[in-house]
Amino acid sequence: MNIFAKLRTQQLPVQTPxxxxxxxxxxxLAWFAYQPLVSAPFVNFxxxxxxxxxxxxxxxxxxxxxxxxxxxxxxAFFALGAYSSATLVNEYGWQYWTVVPFxxxxxxxxxxxxxxxxxxxxxLQLALVTLSLALITPSIIKAFDDITKGQxxxxxxxxxxxxxxxLERDQWVYYLCLLAAILTLVVCHRLAHGRVGRxxxxxxxxxxxxxxxxxxxxxxKTYIFAFSAALAGVAGVLYTWVVQFVGPDAFGLxxxxxxxxxxxxxxxxxxxxxxxxxxxxxYVPSMTADLDQSIAGLSFGVTLLLFMFLxxxxxxGLLRVLAGYLPGxxxxxxxxxxxxxxDLDPLTLSK
Amino acid sequence: MTFFAITGLTAGYGQGTVLHxxxxxxxxxxxxxxxxxxxxxxxxxMRTITGMLRxxxxxxxxxxxxxxxxxxxxxxxxxxxxxxxxxxFTDLTVEENxxxxxxxxxxxxxxxSIARWYDFFPRLGDRADQLAGGMSGGEQxxxxxxxxxxxxxxxxxxxxxxxxxxPKITSEVFGVLTEINAETGITVLVVEQNAKVALAAASKxxxxxxxxxxxxxxxxSMRDDDEIRRAYLG
Amino acid sequence: xxxxxxQMVDGIAWGxxxxxxxxxxxLVYRASGIINFAQAEFAMVGAFVAWQFHDWGAPILLxxxxxxxLSFFGGAAAxxxxxxxxxxxxxxFTLIIITLGLMLVFNNGAGWVWDFSTRSxxxxxxxxxxxxxxxxxxxxxxxxxxxAGIIAVILYVIFQRTxxxxxxxxxxxxxxxxxxxxxxxxxxxxxxWGMAAVIGTLVASxxxxxxxxxxxxLFTTLIYAFAAMILGGLNSPPGALVAGIIVGVVENLxxxxxxxIGNDFKxxxxxxxxxxxxxxxxxxxxxxxxxxxx
Numbered sequence: 001m002n003i004f005a006k007l008r009t010q011q012l013p014v015q016t017p018x019x020x021x022x023x024x025x026x027x028x029l030a031w032f033a034y035q036p037l038v039s040a041p042f043v044n045f046x047x048x049x050x051x052x053x054x055x056x057x058x059x060x061x062x063x064x065x066x067x068x069x070x071x072x073x074x075x076a077f078f079a080l081g082a083y084s085s086a087t088l089v090n091e092y093g094w095q096y097w098t099v100v101p102f103x104x105x106x107x108x109x110x111x112x113x114x115x116x117x118x119x120x121x122x123x124l125q126l127a128l129v130t131l132s133l134a135l136i137t138p139s140i141i142k143a144f145d146d147i148t149k150g151q152x153x154x155x156x157x158x159x160x161x162x163x164x165x166x167l168e169r170d171q172w173v174y175y176l177c178l179l180a181a182i183l184t185l186v187v188c189h190r191l192a193h194g195r196v197g198r199x200x201x202x203x204x205x206x207x208x209x210x211x212x213x214x215x216x217x218x219x220x221k222t223y224i225f226a227f228s229a230a231l232a233g234v235a236g237v238l239y240t241w242v243v244q245f246v247g248p249d250a251f252g253l254x255x256x257x258x259x260x261x262x263x264x265x266x267x268x269x270x271x272x273x274x275x276x277x278x279x280x281x282x283y284v285p286s287m288t289a290d291l292d293q294s295i296a297g298l299s300f301g302v303t304l305l306l307f308m309f310l311x312x313x314x315x316x317g318l319l320r321v322l323a324g325y326l327p328g329x330x331x332x333x334x335x336x337x338x339x340x341x342x343d344l345d346p347l348t349l350s351k
Numbered sequence: 352m353t354f355f356a357i358t359g360l361t362a363g364y365g366q367g368t369v370l371h372x373x374x375x376x377x378x379x380x381x382x383x384x385x386x387x388x389x390x391x392x393x394x395x396x397m398r399t400i401t402g403m404l405r406x407x408x409x410x411x412x413x414x415x416x417x418x419x420x421x422x423x424x425x426x427x428x429x430x431x432x433x434x435x436x437x438x439x440f441t442d443l444t445v446e447e448n449x450x451x452x453x454x455x456x457x458x459x460x461x462x463x464s465i466a467r468w469y470d471f472f473p474r475l476g477d478r479a480d481q482l483a484g485g486m487s488g489g490e491q492x493x494x495x496x497x498x499x500x501x502x503x504x505x506x507x508x509x510x511x512x513x514x515x516x517x518p519k520i521t522s523e524v525f526g527v528l529t530e531i532n533a534e535t536g537i538t539v540l541v542v543e544q545n546a547k548v549a550l551a552a553a554s555k556x557x558x559x560x561x562x563x564x565x566x567x568x569x570x571x572s573m574r575d576d577d578e579i580r581r582a583y584l585g
Numbered sequence: 586x587x588x589x590x591x592q593m594v595d596g597i598a599w600g601x602x603x604x605x606x607x608x609x610x611x612l613v614y615r616a617s618g619i620i621n622f623a624q625a626e627f628a629m630v631g632a633f634v635a636w637q638f639h640d641w642g643a644p645i646l647l648x649x650x651x652x653x654x655l656s657f658f659g660g661a662a663a664x665x666x667x668x669x670x671x672x673x674x675x676x677x678f679t680l681i682i683i684t685l686g687l688m689l690v691f692n693n694g695a696g697w698v699w700d701f702s703t704r705s706x707x708x709x710x711x712x713x714x715x716x717x718x719x720x721x722x723x724x725x726x727x728x729x730x731x732x733a734g735i736i737a738v739i740l741y742v743i744f745q746r747t748x749x750x751x752x753x754x755x756x757x758x759x760x761x762x763x764x765x766x767x768x769x770x771x772x773x774x775x776x777x778w779g780m781a782a783v784i785g786t787l788v789a790s791x792x793x794x795x796x797x798x799x800x801x802x803l804f805t806t807l808i809y810a811f812a813a814m815i816l817g818g819l820n821s822p823p824g825a826l827v828a829g830i831i832v833g834v835v836e837n838l839x840x841x842x843x844x845x846i847g848n849d850f851k852x853x854x855x856x857x858x859x860x861x862x863x864x865x866x867x868x869x870x871x872x873x874x875x876x877x878x879x
Contacts, residue, residue, distance in 0.1 A: 123678060
């Protein structure tokens with residue numbers, strides 16, 4: 001198989017030796033923990049946004065990777081979380097961190113309500129419905145302008161570190177977002193590899209058989225959709241801590257595309273891929289911000305096209321193919337546990 | 352030169368090979384029938400001849416190599432294929448179906464051709480402006496044959512014409528094929544499970560099993576052959 | 586009463602726009618089995634091209650005509666480059682992402698070439714408003730309605746009375762049989778994309794005076810076009826036009842008569858229509874039930 005063909009087929013995850021993986025992880029965590037103490041505030045805020053997108057991305061990853069459904073409308077749940085935070089903190093004096101469980105529950109409920117009827121639709125129809133949702137989200141926000149303050153938006157000044165901790169706000173927010181990302185990672189990992197994940201893989205492989213074994217595809221898929229919505233809602237709250245402003249136009253089509261880039265660039269269904277995606281969506285626009293206003297959008301569009309034609313398995317797919325060329329990695333160990341990779345071939349997802 | 356010659360044809364789907372080196376020779380004016388049970392590869396053979404699958408080997412019509420060409424090009428070279436299930440354009444009228452079949456002909460040629468076929472199949476003429484999807488299986492089969500023949504092809508391929516048809520209708524269909532062959536001398540290659548009717552109409556027979564031709568010869572000798580009787584005539 | 590008539594007349598005018606855009610989406614869907622999310626952006630770029638020709642000195646009708654001709658090739662090129670290479674077995678997922686990518690590229694591409702400021706776009710038919718009973722209709726709006734009608738007639742003639750149209754209908758109805766009859770299905774698909782782009786450019790150019798020419802011009806219109814497409818039935822071109830009018834009228838009446846539904850909430854109605862139709866009657870009002878495309 002030439003390299004282009006390889007890039008189109010799903011590769012197995014790279015097997016790293018246990019000790020190496022553990023040491024690597026610990027080193028990485030230490031570096032993450034140390035960074036904010038020596039970095040400028042805007043750097044910390046940028047990295048916090050990466051973590052925020054990781055939270056969203058992990059949820060979407062779960063949804064698309066496990067159920068094959070593509071949702072373009074998660075910006076609505078993100079907006080729900082963001083506006084909940086802005087309103088409850090400013091108007092009703094809530095503690096900023098108490099909004100998180102509220103947003104999670106509210107977004108879960110909304111996600112369930114939306115997901116129930118629409119998950120029966122084909123992939124194409126679902127894409128249309130969720131894209132339409134993304135298109136109208138700014139309008140809905142403006143429609144409720146007595147709460148949302150419409151086009152004006154809401155300014156926040158929140159998420160300050162407790163005085164005892166002695167951190168600056170940017171550092172505190174960074175740690176909170178990092179914690180959220182790690183927690184989300186753990187939860188999603190457990191979901192994907194636990195009973196739910198195995199049910200979904202069973203559904204994916206043979207829905208009839210799965211049903212006879214007691215799995216209920218529609219219910220499970222709806223719960224995953226709602227769960228990914230909840231994550232988007234939580235991320236929306238975190239977003240307000242970083243950006244300190246909400247306005248309707250931030251939550252429309254552009255955000256929806258950003259979310260899609262998140263999972264495409266890294267590689268659908270891969271956890272590491274979400275991190276690549278998050279880095280991409282934060283740093284590429286900031287790099288192109290000085291150039292023409294349209295360059296960011298152009299680069300996103302070209303990226304989508306390039307990746308779909310050349311790298312459908314994303315950056316992670318590319319890395320895995322390259323790893324396959326390293327000495328000693330040529331052969332795959334037979335009988336690798338299928339549930340290790342909750343990965344799906346993106347090219348055969350829901351027709 | 353053999354009118355229609357298939358040599359060493361090999362083809363399959365993805366990793367699996369279905370046809371393992373098929374050899375078939377048909378003379379002009381023959382009605383040749385390929386018998387085989389389900390899964391023998393008969394439909395795959397038809398689809399490979401008409402270019403829907405990429406083949407290895409050779410398929411020659413009057414000495415001209417057609418293997419590897421695109422399907423619509425092969426069709427334009429004079430091979431008409433009536434696929435399994437007839438492939439009727441259900442949303443078009445009967446007349447429109449025929450017009451599609453004759454889409455390469457000039458307008459007046461097309462009109463006279465259609466008129467000729469209405470003479471041959473009066474029932475089609477009656478239903479000229481009705482949607483083809485509303486016709487019975489037998490009528491659709493007649494329409495499919497007319498649609499294939501309207502472009503005056505040199506070779507007619509039929510994939511299981513008896514499928515879904517009552518025995519009486521199947522006899523009618525093969526009767527029509529024999530008549531058309533007698534009148535126009537068109538070469539016909541039919542793939543069938545219903546050996547009895549097919550062999551009765553054919554001049555030449557082939558037996559296919561697991562992607563290989565295991566028997567070939569004059570249809571008459573196959574009709575009387577005990578082995579074939581037991582295996583395919585029930 | 587006068588208000589009702591006015592709202593209906595306005596609704597029909599806007600509805601013609603929605604319907605025409607929905608029509609382009611349906612043509613592409615029938616030919617390629619995908620919803621081209623970038624279709625409206627193609628139309629918007631077409632309108633910009635027309636504006637550019639006019640800016641260089643061409644009379645507006647000529648400018649629009651020239652833009653339409655260019656759009657044909659542009660639409661065909663898009664299909665040739667981005668859709669045909671993937672073959673008939675491409676997953677919906679891949680195609681959706683590609684059309685999204687195209688949407689971004691065309692939208693921001695227009696912004697890059699012409700920037701995001703709004704421009705005025707000349708009307709093709711100006712003058713005093715027309716009186717339709719108690720209601721008034723601008724001449725340009727009448728032009729849009731007339732254009733939609735003319736497009737409908739032209740398409741009818743093409744599809745029902747010409748060889749090419751018949752071949753297209755055959756190719757759409759049963760691509761395999763059409764191929765076996767010697768029809769080059771792939772090329773007809775490319776031509777269909779060209780046709781859709783031409784129609785898009787025309788209606789976008791006609792609507793531009795009202796919407797003001799800028800890259801995001803068709804953003805709010807898009808969702809109504811989607812609603813019209815789904816309501817009419819994804820595989821019914823006439824259905825798209827009729828449904829467009831229905832959506833236009835409903836949107837206008839709802840905005841006027843239902844309290845609390847302002848400009849912003851109206852768009853939610855379109856989403857409700859989309860979800861409602863897909864859940865209750867996926868083939869829409871005029872479409873045919875589809876066998877799942879394997």
